[in-house]
Amino acid sequence: MKFIITDFFEKQFNKIVSDMSINDLVLKININSKNFINFKDPYVKIKLKTNNKTYRLVIVFDKNELIILFINIFDKKDKNYWENLSWDIHKKDILNWKDKNQECLISWKYYNIYL
Numbered sequence: 001m002k003f004i005i006t007d008f009f010e011k012q013f014n015k016i017v018s019d020m021s022i023n024d025l026v027l028k029i030n031i032n033s034k035n036f037i038n039f040k041d042p043y044v045k046i047k048l049k050t051n052n053k054t055y056r057l058v059i060v061f062d063k064n065e066l067i068i069l070f071i072n073i074f075d076k077k078d079k080n081y082w083e084n085l086s087w088d089i090h091k092k093d094i095l096n097w098k099d100k101n102q103e104c105l106i107s108w109k110y111y112n113i114y115l
Contacts, residue, residue, distance in 0.1 A: 001031070001066045003113040006104035008097070009070040016073055019052045026113050029068070031061070040087040043071070043094065058085075058094060072097045 003026050013022060020028075028048050030036075037045040039058070046057040054076035060069040071094065087094070104110050 001068065001115045003029075003115070004067065004069045004105070004110055005113065006070070006101045007109040008100040008104050009072065013070075013073050016075055017053075017055065019050045023113065024050075025057075026115065031066075031068075036061075039085075043087075045085065047076075056085075058097070060098065069101060071101060 005022055010022065013025070017025075025048065029046065035047040037047070039045045042060050042062060044059050044061045046059060048055045048057065056074045056076055056078075058071040058073075060071060061067075
């Protein structure tokens with residue numbers, strides 16, 4: 001499986017997450033788990049727990065190629081986005097985040113992790 005980490009996502013990750021690394025995040029992701037919540041194809045929401053906190057991610061998941069592009073990450077307690085994150089209400093935000101990630105991809109500001 002290929003995980004794509006853009007500069008945009010990495011900055012968001014570093015602002016929000018203090019108790020794990022991106023490598024830890026990648027190792028915790030299990031595409032067959034109940035923590036993968038189909039959102040709006042190809043977007044998926046993921047729940048992840050660490051010893052201290054619970055996080056939520058929005059990703060783009062290409063099932064055919066087994067590629068995951070991280071879009072954004074949230075603390076579970078973030079009331080603006082996670083508790084009621086819905087496509088209809090947050091579509092502009094999600095597409096904006098995806099565009100920022102796309103800009104990073106176009107300008108080669110990303111790296112890959114393979115599992």
